[in-house]
Amino acid sequence: MAAKTEPYSVDLLKLVEVALQDEAAIPTLEQFLVQNSNLPGPRMNLALVAAFAEIIGQIVTTPTPPVEKLEALLDSWAALSLESAPINQPREILPAVAVMSYGYVAVARPDWWEDEVGKLQQAASNPRWRVREIVATALQRMLKADWVRSYKVLVSWLETDDPLVVRAVVAAIAEPPLLTDELRGAAALAIQVEALKWFEKIPAKRRREENIQVLRKALGYTLSVAIAASPEPGMKYLNELAGLPDQDIQWIVRENLKKNRLTRFL
Numbered sequence: 001m002a003a004k005t006e007p008y009s010v011d012l013l014k015l016v017e018v019a020l021q022d023e024a025a026i027p028t029l030e031q032f033l034v035q036n037s038n039l040p041g042p043r044m045n046l047a048l049v050a051a052f053a054e055i056i057g058q059i060v061t062t063p064t065p066p067v068e069k070l071e072a073l074l075d076s077w078a079a080l081s082l083e084s085a086p087i088n089q090p091r092e093i094l095p096a097v098a099v100m101s102y103g104y105v106a107v108a109r110p111d112w113w114e115d116e117v118g119k120l121q122q123a124a125s126n127p128r129w130r131v132r133e134i135v136a137t138a139l140q141r142m143l144k145a146d147w148v149r150s151y152k153v154l155v156s157w158l159e160t161d162d163p164l165v166v167r168a169v170v171a172a173i174a175e176p177p178l179l180t181d182e183l184r185g186a187a188a189l190a191i192q193v194e195a196l197k198w199f200e201k202i203p204a205k206r207r208r209e210e211n212i213q214v215l216r217k218a219l220g221y222t223l224s225v226a227i228a229a230s231p232e233p234g235m236k237y238l239n240e241l242a243g244l245p246d247q248d249i250q251w252i253v254r255e256n257l258k259k260n261r262l263t264r265f266l
Helices: 003-021 023-035 046-059 067-078 090-108 110-123 129-145 147-157 163-173 182-200 210-229 231-242 247-257 260-265
Strands: none
Touching: 003 023, 003 046, 003 067, 023 090, 046 067, 046 090, 067 090, 067 110, 090 110, 090 129, 110 129, 110 147, 110 163, 129 147, 129 163, 147 163, 147 182, 163 182, 163 210, 182 210, 182 231, 182 247, 210 231, 210 247, 210 260, 231 247, 231 260
């Protein structure tokens, strides 16, 4: 277990185990998470989120995991309304830990993979930006554990009409430590190319919609990560984009060119 999660692990493990045995103990677990959420504030307690997800990943590998109770707990938190868990308020950590846990469970129990992927895809459209970030982090956990299977998930998610799902895909693959060789770099670039094709097809009258703007902003940095991992074809593609008349594509090109990671290729 990563050192950063250790301050929470012992207390959390006890609280989770008791909550899964007795529903009456769930509020105590929620209170612990909420009180240590670091919200409101600029940054949620991601160490706590990771510690919780690691514990869930361990529990599902035990001989007789409490599957129904565990699913009920996580799914209820993931489904919390904005009113029940407002943005930048302490209870926002509850859907966050649930969504992170889906990624850890997929890794720990590959036989549950498809169910967890479905839940993550649904969470990719969550109205809370922090939870959407957690989806990308959970996918990165899966990519680290099983690149081939996880990459297929990302490709399949591009067959969507939801810009937030596409945003989850491009953000997940834009993680330099995962792009360890030329093949992975090329695969990451291919994802960005397909996402930009997806974006180009959006009619001009829809480009100012909030969720499309979220995707646009993400593409303003994710492309540069893939290019840095696959520079020759990546820079060629960036130059091709620069010649397009689409003003939003021009903005995406300019934003990526500002990134220090591309400086040595200019």
